[in-house]
Amino acid sequence: MFYQMPSDSFSIKRKGHPKWYGSPFKLNNPLTRPEPEASETVPFTFRNGRECQVTIDAWYDMLMRGKRDIPMHNHPFTLLCVTVRDKNGKKVFARPLWLIVVGQRRGEITLTDAYEAYRHRYDLEHFFRFGKNRLLMASYQTPEIEHEENWWEIAGLAYVNLYTAAFLANRIPYPWERWLPDFKEPDSATLPSPSMVQRDIP
Known part of the structure; x- marks a missing residue:
């Protein structure tokens, strides 16, 4: 209330x-x-x-x-x-x-801007899940806050590298993904997901 x-x-x-x-x-x-x-x-x-x-x-x-x-x-x-x-x-x-x-400064934010900002929450949640599971973002244990913040930056840079490599990465599906529409008829305008790029990063 x-x-x-x-x-x-x-x-x-x-x-x-x-x-x-x-x-x-x-x-x-x-x-x-x-x-x-x-x-x-x-x-x-x-x-x-x-x-x-x-x-x-x-x-x-x-x-x-x-x-x-x-x-x-x-x-x-x-x-x-x-x-x-x-x-x-x-x-x-x-x-x-x-x-x-x-x-x-809430009065400086328009109603549309506030709504659009919240819509990005979906993407942010996926980023944190991927970052923790695949980039070890929350795996570094240290009592030093500065060291932990440096590790977060390293994980962020790793994610940026995956985004940059997405334009060159091949789509490598798992065996159970080969029948999905994204692999049967790939859309050239859609970038592969970060996990897919990570498979092809070597």
Whole structure:
């Protein structure tokens, strides 16, 4: 549950504890949500060619509950609600995607930029999984932080080398991959995956 800014100003002196939170904002209850303060709509096309519209609604200066040592009422954020609809206006996904933008310069980030940045999370998760499993990114054990950071840079450089070699690498499938569409009819415009390049790196 989130909260809107309180209507009373913090500067008003009154008896008792100052009011930190305003009206509740429940993600699962549309009745508690006021009208969005900003909204943007951008086109989106799935890999299968399906065209949709992405609507991004925003509420500014929202708050969440904190703890005694984490005063979250001092850190407002921008709350985003992302909804994807097809040409007929029907929702593509049953539930919307909720995002928050935090930081003192959050007002400089457009709604579309925030949404596009989150879309890269899928690629980042794959990178960390590949980096840990195949590039030993998390395998170097040392009490020295500087040495560990150097190792992360080495793993990052190894990944860059794989990307550079992708333009020259041959597609070498495992026996159980030979019948996949990517190997039966390879697309010259699509680069091979990092693991595939690593097979052909010798």
